[in-house]
Amino acid sequence: GESVGLHLPTLSVQEGDNSIINCAYSNSASDYFIWYKQESGKGPQFIIDIRSNMDKRQGQRVTVLLNKTVKHLSLQIAATQPGDSAVYFCAEKKNYQLIWGAGTKLIIKP
């Protein structure tokens, strides 16, 4: 079936290091891939998106990479800070819906 899933449920990173969160998807019929961040006790918040005809997009301290050959999406966070602690979801836009991955919990070690 169609699904968007994450390789690692929990990722621990030293403060100041770079974080890489990975996501695999199985359905190629989408035009956007998106990353959301959900802090504890809050709703998800849009971080960055990438169109399916791109392979890289950069934002402020974040970079999203899309490898359509292996159906892999990643979110890189530079110089990880305590405020980056959250659950990160990848999602795939298909028609009117977002198909969400299971989420990766990012833990920042001091």
Add this chain to the structure above:
Amino acid sequence: DSGVTQTPKHLITATGQRVTLRCSPRSGDLSVYWYQQSLDQGLQFLIQYYNGEERAKGNILERFSAQQFPDLHSELNLSSLELGDSALYFCASSPGGTASSYEQYFGPGTRLTVT
């Protein structure tokens, strides 16, 4: 603050009961989405409304229903509640249309506890 409001913030009720969750989208947004999130789980898409009309339906149980009113606020009705319905229920909104539907703005959620 996303601009999306949800009430109530917390709700505790018994099995078999019926509850209504309310959502007000961001000003100007025409689309409203409802999601269920169980403890430490991902987001389960339930249903989407666009300008008062149902646009997409996900894994929504028959015991659940929703509607979007002319003022664009939405309500999610959950009936014959079961223990397994305990979860966070999020509402999200977007300006509307397929082009914008991927950037959704989420409310703070309603935590439902069924005892």
